Amino acid sequence: MSARDNILKKLRAGLEGSTPRPDQFDETLVTEPWQYAPEDRIQRLRSLMETVHTEVYTLAAANWPAKVQELLENRRLANLLYAPGTGHGQQLAEFWAEAAAEQNLLAYDRPIEEWKEELFWQVDASITGTAGAIAATGSLVLWPDRHEPRLMSLLPPLHIALLKASEVEDNLYVMMEKQNWPAGLPTNLLLVSGPSKTADIEQVLAYGAHGPKELVVLILEDA
Amino acid sequence: MTELFYDAAPNATRVAPERPGPRTYPAKPPEVTLFGTCVVDLFFPEAGLDAIRLLEREGIRVHFPQEQSCCGQPAWTSGYVNEAREVARAQLNLLDNGLPVVVPSGSCAGMFRQHYREVFAEEPDTLKRVDDLAERTFELTEFLLHVCKVDWQDLGQPTQIALHTSCSARREMNTHLHARELLGKLANVERLDHDHESECCGFGGTFSVRMPEVSGAMVLDKTRSLRESGAVEMVTADGGCLLNINGSLEKQKQTFRGRHLASFLWARVSGEVKS
Amino acid sequence: MSQRIPVKELTDSFRGRAVGALADAQLRTNFRVAMDSLMKKRADAFPDEEEREGLRELGNHIKARALSRLPDLLEQLEAKLTENGVHVHWAETTEEANRIVHTIIESKQGSQVVKGKSMVSEEMEMNDYLAERDIECLESDMGEYIVQLDGEKPSHIIMPAIHKNRRQVSKLFHNKLGVDETDDVNELIQIGRRTLRKKFLEADVGVSGVNFAIAETGTLLLVENEGNGRMSTTVPPVHVAVTGIEKVVANLRDVAPLLSLLTRSALGQPITTYVNMISGPRKADELDGPEEVHLVLLDNGRSGAFADAQLRQTLNCIRCGACMNHCPVYTRVGGHTYGEVYPGPIGKIVTPHMVGLDHVPDHPSASSLCGACGEVCPVKIPIPELLQRLRQENVKSPDEPAVVQGGGSKYSWKERALWRMWMALNTRPTLYKCFLWAATRLGKLTPKNLGPWTENHTAPVPARRSLHDLAKAHLNAEKTSGDRS
Structure with missing residues (x-):
């Protein structure tokens, strides 16, 4: 018999004569304590994210590319990794061309194997979209895909994320329901709640452990 | 979540019992049984007597069945289940008369209230009597506070004390809350907090002799924080902890001591000062 | 104090190791300070008692429900993962699990493995197994990396290097990596970052653990703060996840309460920096992520605990470490005293099923049964009750059938x-x-x-x-x- 058969057989023997426990998931326990008035929702998200060293800006939707450029300029960064196949990627590229911005735009448009070294060591910053955010825990939802790969939010020391103000939900449970996650998940769904950190030495918090040292969230208000 | 494991099929996956709501207390009864506990019996009998006096002061007639011995906890926690069960059965039979049972020890009261269910898990008929006993069992401070609703005049001099509650008393009987509230009724008694107050004193029954080094480190820390609290003395409603803490203090040649809560309370409300 | 204990027992028994640990003032301070801080963080993260208790009951219910149909859920998980393109393997023993992992690495002619934090891989002693076969298996969680660099084992399941202070880490980095000594924790972390980033880039295979495996969607969920888990599961061309068979839950929505319980109980965080949900390998048109994802489901004694309805509750554990943070014994003797992978109260109840009670005869009795562990357990494992039960199994006469392997080892x-x-x-x-x-x-x-x-x-x-x-x-x-x- 295979290991699989043995394990399953042992487990089934243990349950002999018993019935599965009924499903008594009480969703109010994960929703009611985590509900916010619309005007408080973004404030909650913002304050939680700021507590873990995230920079958060709220701005009119049209202004974000200029803000990105300003962020790079202030930090004297030389390049920015972006996703050319996305709507915001195209918007960024158009702005960059018009403004004749001097930072290099690096398009994530080929498999990682072709430029691993460069991605690992030479990219200063990245910009990605988000699939919304969760106020209760101060988390961004990232839904990486073919156009906006997984490592964009992990390798560069600075990660800039765009968040639509209208896509902030109260809590994880509501987010799962609204976006119907069980119906189809991407290869790698992510919740990101701040820049990478560790407290493994004496419980002293240090940022930039393996992922981004800085996370900047641009909350875009509809015009 | 109504189907608790006690009632479920033997192989059924268990769920934790739901958190019990606040206990409802009966009106003050005319008579009660005192279950003295073996440690009080042998090492702190005065505390047992003071418990009787405190109850009598509230106009309650106290019975002390001479056939009582130990609740069975030492054998139970050591894994000697059959031995524990027979000792438990002897107490169960003895206390099977419907009278409220008052216990001057949180851990023994907890044994009646919580662990007899596990001890007799395989005897459904006995479980009914176990439930009945559990319902009638009260730790002393709980009984004075919530059943007798004592209203005391503090006849003692102003003093400062630290309160230690045994872990099982705290977690199974909420004794820390009852004792605090009860002490709060004494006008001249100030209760001082001590460092890591909710941490175990290291007694744990046979743990103290099976792991003497770890247990010793725990009681050293406990006695240090008690002494450093600024209190004049420590009071506790648990004989085991008292034995542990006082024995350690004496070994360290410290003058600071603990005293059973029953004795402390009796001294305050009777005005009797004992050596 | 130690003179009554034979020298051999000093290293071979819980009590003996405890004597050594108790005599180490630095170690005791490191643990006391750390555990005090972790207890406070947890308390602050659950300001509302009603909310906390309701959530604990829900957590208990979800795990109990999953266990009550564990074999079915494992099959469902396997089917879903397979459909998603993940290879599922089963292992009864750690030896089998190691062989599976090794075979996967060999099939890629791999020689470098980078590992995200995984307690199951510690159970397997995977690093040693692979090292003996000329494969470098490097820990990438900062704490685990420090511990590995010093040839040690983790002393806490969430904070592996909690027994060390910054000076000890600085000295270690200086000796092993040739860098200058520094008292700056940030600088120490940056040294780790630079060293490990190179390793992520070069690794042939990434290994990780799993916090929750979701049967409904075929998803492996990992939590972490550092990003090393994401690195290990995204950069190398092959990702191998190893996990115990008890980690499966029925539905995706089940992780909403479990996540909250886990991160708040462990470190007092509302959530970890990263929650990483992996549902398959890189799709044909995707630009990064591993081309192959494997899951190894390990038994290693868990089915033994499962066979008994009371002991089965051990498998509720979500490995948050709150029981050890609140344990007065653990706080004083530290994780290494337990001599096994899982220390603290959870270690005392889970280890006997993995290695046999006769190998850890003192585990059940090294507790005052104070109940602090059971009080904080986010999934309401009645740890003191289970310790009592193990004591019972351990003093059974050899004539009685053993329920736990190696039971009756303290019979006298x-x-x-x-x-x-x-x-x-x-x-x-x-x-x-x-x-x-x-x-x-x-x-x-x-x-x-x-x-x-x-x-x-x-x-x-x-x-x-x-x-x-x-x-x-x-x-x-x-x-x-x-x-x-």
């Missing part, structure tokens, strides 16, 4: 005879009274040396009159005076 007919005597004493009132009579009369003769008890205490002297005696006299007097009036 002498001790049993003593408890029989104790039982006779406490069930026969006449005998008990004789005992009281003798003890109270002969109290003065109590020897000064009562073995282990008198190491920490003076010998307790029985009172001159028992409560039985005093109460009888008192109540008789009351009765007489009552009758007179």
Whole structure:
């Protein structure tokens, strides 16, 4: 018999004569304590994210590319990794061309194997979209895909994320329901709640452990 | 979540019992049984007597069945289940008369209230009597506070004390809350907090002799924080902890001591000062 | 204090190692400070008792429900993962699991493995297994990396290097990596970052653990703060996840409460920096992520715990570490004293099923049963109750069938005879009274040396009159005076 058969057989023997426990998931326990008035929702998200060293800006939707450029300029960064196949990627590229911005735009448009070294060591910053955010825990939802790969939010020391103000939900449970996650998940769904950190030495918090040292969230208000 | 494991099929996956709501207390009864506990019996009998006096002061007639011995906890926690069960059965039979049972020890009261269910898990008929006993069992401070609703005049001099509650008393009987509230009724008694107050004193029954080094480190820390609290003395409603803490203090040649809560309370409300 | 313990026992037994740990002032300070801080963080993360208790009950319910249909859920998980393109493997023993992992690495001619934090891989001693086969298996969680660099094992399941302070880490980095010493924690972390980033880039295979495996969607969920978990599961061309069979939950929505319980109980965080949900390998048109994802489901004694309805509750564990943070024994002796992968209260109840009670005979008794662990457990494992049960299994006579492997290892007919005597004493009132009579009369003769008890205490002297005696006299007097009036 295979290991699989043995394990399953042992487990089934243990349950002999018993019935599965009924499903008594009480969703109010994960929703009611985590509900916010619309005007408080973004404030909650913002304050939680700021507590873990995230920079958060709220701005009119049209202004974000200029803000990105300003962020790079202030930090004297030389390049920015972006996703050319996305709507915001195209918007960024158009702005960059018009403004004749001097930072290099690096398009994530080929498999990682072709430029691993460069991605690992030479990219200063990245910009990605988000699939919304969760106020209760101060988390961004990232839904990486073919156009906006997984490592964009992990390798560069600075990660800039765009968040639509209208896509902030109260809590994880509501987010799962609204976006119907069980119906189809991407290869790698992510919740990101701040820049990478560790407290493994004496419980002293240090940022930039393996992922981004800085996370900047641009909350875009509809015009 | 109504189907608790006690009632479920033997192989059924268990769920934790739901958190019990606040206990409802009966009106003050005319008579009660005192279950003295073996440690009080042998090492702190005065505390047992003071418990009787405190109850009598509230106009309650106290019975002390001479056939009582130990609740069975030492054998139970050591894994000697059959031995524990027979000792438990002897107490169960003895206390099977419907009278409220008052216990001057949180851990023994907890044994009646919580662990007899596990001890007799395989005897459904006995479980009914176990439930009945559990319902009638009260730790002393709980009984004075919530059943007798004592209203005391503090006849003692102003003093400062630290309160230690045994872990099982705290977690199974909420004794820390009852004792605090009860002490709060004494006008001249100030209760001082001590460092890591909710941490175990290291007694744990046979743990103290099976792991003497770890247990010793725990009681050293406990006695240090008690002494450093600024209190004049420590009071506790648990004989085991008292034995542990006082024995350690004496070994360290410290003058600071603990005293059973029953004795402390009796001294305050009777005005009797004992050596 | 230690002179009564034979030298061999100093390293081979819990008690012996505890003596060593207790004598190490630096270690004790490191743990006390860390555990105090972790307890405070947890308390602050659950300001509302009602909310906390409701969530704990839900957590318990979700795990109990999953366990009550565990074999079905495992099959569902396997089917879903397979559909998503993940290879699923089963292993009864750690040896089998190691062989599976090794075979996968070999098939890629891999020589470098980078590992995200995984307690199951510690169970497997995967690093050593692979090292013996000329494969470098590098820990990438900062704490794990520090511990590995020093040739040690983790001393805490969430904070592996909690027993070290910054100076010890600095010295270690200086000696092993040739960098300058520094007291700056940030600088130490940056040294780790630079060293490990290179390793992520070069690795052939990434290994990770799993926090929750979701049967409904075929998803492996990992939580972490550092990003090393994401690196290990995204950069190398092959990702191998290893996990215990108890980690499966039925539905995606189940992770909403479990996540909240896990991160708040562990570190007092509302959530970890990253929650990483992996549902398959890189799709044909995707630009990064591993081309192959494997899951190894490990039993290693879990089905033994599962066979008993009471002990099954051990498998509720979500590995948050709150029980050890709140344990007065763990706080004083640290994780290495336990001598096994899982320390603290959870270690005491889970390890016997993995290695046998006879290998860890003192585990169940190294507890005062204070109950702090059970009180904070986010999935309401009745840890003290299970410790009591294991004590029971451990003193069983060899003639009785063993429920837990290696059970009965503390059986002693002498001790049993003593408890029989104790039982006779406490069930026969006449005998008990004789005992009281003798003890109270002969109290003065109590020897000064009562073995282990008198190491920490003076010998307790029985009172001159028992409560039985005093109460009888008192109540008789009351009765007489009552009758007179």
